[in-house]
Amino acid sequence: xxxxxxxxxxxxxxxxxxxxxxxxxxxxxxxxxxxxxxxxxxxxxxxxxxxxxxxxxxxxxxxxxxxxxxxxxxxxxxxxxxxxxxxxxxxxxxxxxxxxxxxxxxxxxxxxxxxxxxxxxxxxxxxxxxxxxxxxxxxxxxxxxxxxxxxxxxxxxxxxxxxxxxxxxxxxxxxxxxxxxxxxxxxxxxxxxxxxxxxxxxxxxxxxxxxxxxxxxxxxxxxxxxxxxxxxxxxxxxxxxxxxxxxxxxxxxxxxxxxxxxxxxxxxxxxxxxxxxxxxxxxxxxxxxxxxxxxxxxxxxxxxxxxxxxxxxxxxxxxxxxxxxxxxxxxxxxxxxxxxxxxxxxxxxxxxxxxxxxxxxxxxxxxxxxxxxxxxxxxxxxxxxxxxxxxxxxxxxxxxxxxxxxxxxxxxxxxxxxxxxxxxxxxxxxxxxxxxxxxxxxxxxxxxxxxxxxxxxxxxxxxxxxxxxxxxxxxxxxxxxxxxxxxxxxxxxxxxxxxxxxxxxxxxxxxxxxxx
Numbered sequence: 001x002x003x004x005x006x007x008x009x010x011x012x013x014x015x016x017x018x019x020x021x022x023x024x025x026x027x028x029x030x031x032x033x034x035x036x037x038x039x040x041x042x043x044x045x046x047x048x049x050x051x052x053x054x055x056x057x058x059x060x061x062x063x064x065x066x067x068x069x070x071x072x073x074x075x076x077x078x079x080x081x082x083x084x085x086x087x088x089x090x091x092x093x094x095x096x097x098x099x100x101x102x103x104x105x106x107x108x109x110x111x112x113x114x115x116x117x118x119x120x121x122x123x124x125x126x127x128x129x130x131x132x133x134x135x136x137x138x139x140x141x142x143x144x145x146x147x148x149x150x151x152x153x154x155x156x157x158x159x160x161x162x163x164x165x166x167x168x169x170x171x172x173x174x175x176x177x178x179x180x181x182x183x184x185x186x187x188x189x190x191x192x193x194x195x196x197x198x199x200x201x202x203x204x205x206x207x208x209x210x211x212x213x214x215x216x217x218x219x220x221x222x223x224x225x226x227x228x229x230x231x232x233x234x235x236x237x238x239x240x241x242x243x244x245x246x247x248x249x250x251x252x253x254x255x256x257x258x259x260x261x262x263x264x265x266x267x268x269x270x271x272x273x274x275x276x277x278x279x280x281x282x283x284x285x286x287x288x289x290x291x292x293x294x295x296x297x298x299x300x301x302x303x304x305x306x307x308x309x310x311x312x313x314x315x316x317x318x319x320x321x322x323x324x325x326x327x328x329x330x331x332x333x334x335x336x337x338x339x340x341x342x343x344x345x346x347x348x349x350x351x352x353x354x355x356x357x358x359x360x361x362x363x364x365x366x367x368x369x370x371x372x373x374x375x376x377x378x379x380x381x382x383x384x385x386x387x388x389x390x391x392x393x394x395x396x397x398x399x400x401x402x403x404x405x406x407x408x409x410x411x412x413x414x415x416x417x418x419x420x421x422x423x424x425x426x427x428x429x430x431x432x433x434x435x436x437x438x439x440x441x442x443x444x445x446x447x448x449x450x451x452x453x454x455x456x457x458x459x460x461x462x463x464x465x466x467x468x469x470x471x472x473x474x475x476x477x478x479x480x481x482x483x484x485x486x487x488x489x490x491x492x493x494x495x496x497x498x499x500x501x502x503x504x505x506x507x508x509x510x511x512x513x514x515x516x
Contacts, residue, residue: 022047023109025074032071039110040076047112048075052101074112095119210276214289219243223298228253228365233294240296241275246288254288256380257365261290265338270324272352272362292362297353300419304348305436308428311475311513313357317423318479319504320358321351325416326497328361329409331372340370342408345386346415348422370405377405388453389439390415393489396454410491416500417486421464424479432469439464463487475513478503 024047026040049072056067093102102116217234223242224231228250234243246254258277260266267273273293280287297303300317309317325346332338343350343361350363366386368379379402386395392414394400394407401407418439425434443462444452456462463484470476482503485495495503507513 022076022107024048024076024112025110026076027072027074030072030074031069042076042078045076045078046105046107047110048077049073049104049106049112049115050075050101051115051118053099053118070118072115210291211278213276214278214280214291217241217243217291229288234291240294242292242294244290244292246290248286248288251288252380253365254290256367257363258290260341260364260367260369261292263338263341263369264336265332266327266341268324268327270320270358270360271327272360293360295352295354295360297355299349300351300353300359300423301348303353304422304426308426308433309423311427311429311473312508314423314427314479315475315504315508315513316357317353317359318420319501319508321361321419322416322497322501322504324351324359324361325412326501328367329412329497331370339372340405340409341367342370342405343367343412344408345390346412346419347387347390348419351419368405368408375405377403377408386411386415388448388450389444390418391450391453391457392491393458394491396450397458407491409497410494413486413494413497413500414491416497417483418464420479420483420486424470424476424483425467427476427479429469429473429476434467458489461489474510475507478507 022042022045024040024042026038027035029035030037052071052073053068054071056064056069058064098117099119099121102118104112104114104116106112106114213236217236219232219234220240221233222230223233229244229246232243232245234241254277258274261274261277275291275293276289277291278289280289300321325343328341328343330338331340341364343364344366345363346361350361351359352362353359368377370377385391392400392411395411400411421439422436426436427433440448440453440456440462442465443456466480466484470480482495482500485493486500488494
């Protein structure tokens with residue numbers, strides 16, 4: 001390589017004359033392959049070592065892009081070489097140039113073996129440094145991304161855990177817990193609990209009293225199972241209570257039923273008596289308890305399977321059930337009034353038989369209330385629907401108006417007509433009665449699908465058969481007429497719960513029925 005030695009005049013320094021015969025190393029581009037290393041001798045001069053940062057070249061002389069090499073040269077210089085136009089040049093290089101080239105002058109034998117140093121170019125970044133910087137940048141990016149993902153995962157898991165954790169039961173807003181006189185004393189009997197509920201707002205017991213009762217109950221035996229969970233007979237201070245234990249996945253049904261039971265002024269002799277609701281954690285899972293009155297006769301379905309009834313017993317069962325439905329459907333106006341409620345799952349299994357032969361309506365998990373101010377139905381989104389066998393035609397063909405509360409009441413009346421048919425079949429007159437069967441037992445399978453019921457009820461327009469013997473007995477004839485008027489395909493033509501109750505009440509007062 002031909003070095004531009006013209007610039008050397010700017011880097012030589014003025015040195016004092018050396019002794020005679022100063023010996024120095026001499027070579028051009030000493031670190032290039034094939035360079036010749038020699039010595040030189042100069043009188044009254046100095047030894048010089050030079051380093052120049054230059055572009056690296058291939059063997060053919062072509063420049064290698066992006067690569068540099070420090071080229072080293074050693075020389076002998078006389079005193080005269082250190083002057084330019086009679087002015088001495090000093091062996092100093094400006095700081096801003098020392099990253100390109102540098103010079104060292106000395107005056108002892110072979111002293112130019114020592115090289116001057118080149119400074120690092122502040123504006124130049126080597127390829128290796130660039131790669132390291134890029135690598136560090138990627139590492140930082142990946143670490144940051146992983147940190148964000150971990151934080152997001154923790155937040156999501158915490159949210160899911162919170163959602164799965166059962167919410168503590170909250171009493172209705174009208175519940176006055178602080179001023180409740182029972183808060184300072186423990187109730188000693190169920191009668192005392194009922195007396196207090198009836199003397200207050202009629203919306204149930206205070207939350208803390210409910211929890212106290214729930215923790216004092218001993219479970220005795222299981223008396224039933226359903227899709228929601230299990231029903232147990234429990235014991236509280238020597239008295240029997242029913243404990244409905246919901247599956248943890250049925251929390252919404254538990255909360256909804258407890259909420260409906262605590263509606264203001266809902267308590268009625270023909271509505272199952274509500275005692276308490278509580279969630280109990282046994283360390284492994286959470287149990288959702290709903291505590292109500294206990295009746296050893298169990299449901300109307302079980303009762304009719306076991307025994308027949310007299311004409312008076314038939315009308316009593318029907319009338320008391322109608323009273324419960326009428327109370328649900330009725331709106332009570334006032335500052336602490338009761339909204340109208342539709343049951344939405346009326347059937348013989350959801351009606352209980354009391355010890356005196358009357359009935360009360362239970363299982364309000366699917367019930368809906370009517371807000372008269374907004375004219376809205378507070379129906380909740382749920383996968384549960386009513387029992388298919390008891391569904392009204394408008395429910396089966398999906399023509400029911402969900403925004404119109406009267407539609408739900410009329411669907412209840414249709415289902416109640418089927419319950420009347422079940423009761424009437426077990427009425428024994430002159431020792432004649434029918435065996436117990438579910439409605440449409442001879443038309444659909446034991447576990448009918450919606451399509452089965454739609455075909456029979458909506459397409460074929462069939463209804464349960466009325467035995468001929470019913471026309472010969474006044475009580476059964478009235479019952480047959482009532483149930484037919486509950487079954488109309490046109491929902492608006494069906495009887496109201498109040499009309500059914502009054503008709504059955506009048507039938508119960510007749511002297512003839514008592515002699516049957």
